[in-house]
Amino acid sequence: MRATFMYGAGDVRVENVPDPRLSEPTDAIVRTVLSCICGSDLHPYHNLPPSAQGRPMGHEFLGVVEETGPEVSGFAAGDLVVVPFAFQDNTCEFCREGVQTSCRHGGFFPADDSGGGQAEAVRVPQATGTLVKLPVDADSALLPSLLTLADVYGTGHHAAVRAGVSSRTSVTVIGDGAVGLLAVMAARRLGAERIILMGRHKDRTDLGREFGATDVVAERGEEGIALVRDLTGGDGTHAVLECVGLLPAYEQALGVVRAGGVISRVGVPQYDEAPIGFPSLFGRNLTLTGGPAPARNYIDELMPGILDGSVEPGRVFDLTVDLDHVPDGYRAMDLREALKVLVRP
Amino acid sequence: MRATFMYGAGDVRVENVPDPRLSEPTDAIVRTVLSCICGSDLHPYHNLPPSAQGRPMGHEFLGVVEETGPEVSGFAAGDLVVVPFAFQDNTCEFCREGVQTSCRHGGFFPADDSGGGQAEAVRVPQATGTLVKLPVDADSALLPSLLTLADVYGTGHHAAVRAGVSSRTSVTVIGDGAVGLLAVMAARRLGAERIILMGRHKDRTDLGREFGATDVVAERGEEGIALVRDLTGGDGTHAVLECVGLLPAYEQALGVVRAGGVISRVGVPQYDEAPIGFPSLFGRNLTLTGGPAPARNYIDELMPGILDGSVEPGRVFDLTVDLDHVPDGYRAMDLREALKVLVRP
Numbered sequence: 087m088r089a090t091f092m093y094g095a096g097d098v099r100v101e102n103v104p105d106p107r108l109s110e111p112t113d114a115i116v117r118t119v120l121s122c123i124c125g126s127d128l129h130p131y132h133n134l135p136p137s138a139q140g141r142p143m144g145h146e147f148l149g150v151v152e153e154t155g156p157e158v159s160g161f162a163a164g165d166l167v168v169v170p171f172a173f174q175d176n177t178c179e180f181c182r183e184g185v186q187t188s189c190r191h192g193g194f195f196p197a198d199d200s201g202g203g204q205a206e207a208v209r210v211p212q213a214t215g216t217l218v219k220l221p222v223d224a225d226s227a228l229l230p231s232l233l234t235l236a237d238v239y240g241t242g243h244h245a246a247v248r249a250g251v252s253s254r255t256s257v258t259v260i261g262d263g264a265v266g267l268l269a270v271m272a273a274r275r276l277g278a279e280r281i282i283l284m285g286r287h288k289d290r291t292d293l294g295r296e297f298g299a300t301d302v303v304a305e306r307g308e309e310g311i312a313l314v315r316d317l318t319g320g321d322g323t324h325a326v327l328e329c330v331g332l333l334p335a336y337e338q339a340l341g342v343v344r345a346g347g348v349i350s351r352v353g354v355p356q357y358d359e360a361p362i363g364f365p366s367l368f369g370r371n372l373t374l375t376g377g378p379a380p381a382r383n384y385i386d387e388l389m390p391g392i393l394d395g396s397v398e399p400g401r402v403f404d405l406t407v408d409l410d411h412v413p414d415g416y417r418a419m420d421l422r423e424a425l426k427v428l429v430r431p
Numbered sequence: 432m433r434a435t436f437m438y439g440a441g442d443v444r445v446e447n448v449p450d451p452r453l454s455e456p457t458d459a460i461v462r463t464v465l466s467c468i469c470g471s472d473l474h475p476y477h478n479l480p481p482s483a484q485g486r487p488m489g490h491e492f493l494g495v496v497e498e499t500g501p502e503v504s505g506f507a508a509g510d511l512v513v514v515p516f517a518f519q520d521n522t523c524e525f526c527r528e529g530v531q532t533s534c535r536h537g538g539f540f541p542a543d544d545s546g547g548g549q550a551e552a553v554r555v556p557q558a559t560g561t562l563v564k565l566p567v568d569a570d571s572a573l574l575p576s577l578l579t580l581a582d583v584y585g586t587g588h589h590a591a592v593r594a595g596v597s598s599r600t601s602v603t604v605i606g607d608g609a610v611g612l613l614a615v616m617a618a619r620r621l622g623a624e625r626i627i628l629m630g631r632h633k634d635r636t637d638l639g640r641e642f643g644a645t646d647v648v649a650e651r652g653e654e655g656i657a658l659v660r661d662l663t664g665g666d667g668t669h670a671v672l673e674c675v676g677l678l679p680a681y682e683q684a685l686g687v688v689r690a691g692g693v694i695s696r697v698g699v700p701q702y703d704e705a706p707i708g709f710p711s712l713f714g715r716n717l718t719l720t721g722g723p724a725p726a727r728n729y730i731d732e733l734m735p736g737i738l739d740g741s742v743e744p745g746r747v748f749d750l751t752v753d754l755d756h757v758p759d760g761y762r763a764m765d766l767r768e769a770l771k772v773l774v775r776p
Contacts (some may be wrong), residue, residue: 179666180690180691183691184691185690185691185715185716187716188690188691188715188716248718321524345525345530345533346525346528346529346530346533351713354709354713355707355708355709355713357708358706358707358708358709358710358711359704359705359706359707359708360704360705360707360708361703361704362700362703362704362705362707362719363700363702363703363704363705364699364700364703365703366703367719367722368696368699368700368721368722368723369722369723370530370533370722371530371532371533371720371721371722371723371725372720372722373593373718373719373720374707374712374718374719374720375716375717375718375719375720376713376716377712377713377714377715377716377717378713378714378716380716
């Protein structure tokens with residue numbers, strides 16, 4: 087089959103490799119129908135040291151079950167399924183507590199031995215707990231939106247859930263990438279009436295307004311903080327959904343969050359040490375939360391709104407490539423010519 | 432009147448100063464019946480640069496209302512009241528959201544112009560929103576326990592509330608000072624059935640066991656972390672109440688918290704930068720919360736258990752001094768000869 091590998095920063099190749107095979111009795115093989123490129127794929131695209139051993143790429147995909155191991159139940163060949171970016175048994179204590187990303191038998195796509203989603207097929211470990219059936223046909227126009235359940239919509243939702251967003255909370259979303267825009271959608275869906283989107287790209291923030299943003303602040307740093315404070319009577323917002331992952335975004339979050347409020351991070355932090363002392367977090371009783379989204383945990387809640395058309399998270403995809411043109415997709419996202427790239431193998 | 436001032440590290444003096452007077456129409460003058468020395472008073476006792484201008488000391492006190500300004504309602508001379516360590520109007524948006532420590536008209540004792548609680552009398556700003564009547568006589572044996580509502584019991588409770596402690600959560604409390612021991616009491620009161628107390632002083636951890644600790648770990652650092660993990664099947668606890676405020680205590684909290692869990696800090700951080708990236712907080716979906724306790728917010732909830740005798744938080748006091756011997760009280764706490772010192776002016 088054809089599959090995508092990264093050999094170093096900027097070096098994405100699509101190669102012929104053997105088809106994946108069942109390895110554990112709990113595995114399934116899923117033939118990819120739709121995949122995509124994640125903003126987090128750009129981190130290795132910028133930083134991965136060159137290597138002779140390519141790294142399989144892609145962790146968001148949906149497809150058709152091709153084969154299941156003897157211990158997989160509830161799924162059969164031909165089922166159309168979406169696959170969360172973390173696999174899990176969905177039965178252990180951590181899964182029951184809603185942190186499937188810390189499952190005792192879990193892990194993350196792509197793994198060297200499972201392959202990535204930017205490929206014609208993938209081995210899915212812990213298939214019973216990981217796969218979720220899609221009640222549509224494989225040519226449904228809803229597929230791009232359903233694909234966002236694998237990661238990006240669930241991630242935006244995770245930010246909002248962890249921040250306690252409701253009709254009583256004002257919200258700032260930092261970042262106008264696909265996660266930020268879907269954090270806006272998730273906050274709106276959870277009832278937030280005031281949602282300030284901080285982002286510099288007008289085409290993206292325009293989509294953010296359609297998703298529910300009530301205000302857009304294009305400025306960053308101190309200037310952006312001052313504008314958000316102006317919009318909120320000087321106080322900032324109860325919830326800040328930090329969807330970037332860089333230290334300046336965290337500092338911006340500290341600047342726009344209201345006393346007693348929550349900073350919820352879903353952008354993977356590209357830093358470790360940061361201010362959390364009295365003047366930053368402690369003195370104002372701020373809460374810092376977030377992490378990798380337990381996407382599986384949210385699919386049952388989020389799918390109905392996609393199926394009934396009340397939300398259309400798949401609108402974040404603005405470019406579609408086939409598998410052989412995945413390297414062009416990375417380039418387009420890196421150059422910000424594309425917001426998020428859909429891959430149709 | 433006699434009042435306590437600190438002129439530099441280790442330099443505590445009790446001096447004659449003019450009695451406090453009403454300054455704002457919202458003020459009250461409270462004559463101190465009981466006060467105490469806080470663990471956080473030891474920070475300036477260790478670090479305060481020498482100064483010709485003494486700093487008034489003490490922020491935990493109860494007493495009798497002596498005089499009220501024309502805009503104070505609900506209180507009259509002769510009322511026995513407890514005074515939270517932060518004053519507040521208790522009506523602004525922040526107060527209504529339960530962060531009275533960020534009140535629009537609030538502040539903290541001691542202030543240069545209000546005086547501290549380790550004195551014969553104190554000017555209390557925002558008296559209507561700050562004072563809470565005590566339904567006992569001024570010679571009640573319950574007074575030491577009622578005094579803990581001013582700060583230390585409310586602070587332990589704040590740690591537990593912010594961590595979401597309930598019957599479904601396992602808890603580690605870091606620190607066997609008065610706040611740590613009352614965090615144990617608060618966690619038990621909120622239903623926690625497994626409470627691991629990390630502390631090195633057997634007399635204190637023995638009291639912690641009486642307050643509800645089910646396990647005690649005297650070791651610190653990596654050794655202590657390993658022991659807590661052993662006690663919890665390798666996973667750590669859902670909630671960690673960090674009642675110390677030093678960086679090693681935060682690092683210890685990271686080591687003993689369970690994936691998806693909460694670190695709740697009430698020890699005033701003596702550091703600013705600390706790890707919060709993927710390997711520390713983010714990857715395991717940890718939440719970091721806490722701050723100065725909005726003690727006023729909790730008094731109505733916590734007082735009944737003191738009045739009916741179901742809890743006795745005043746047991747943290749193990750030494751009593753009069754006002755002239757407050758410097759001896761500081762010394763005793765600093766040398767760990769006393770857990771917490773009661774001051775009877």
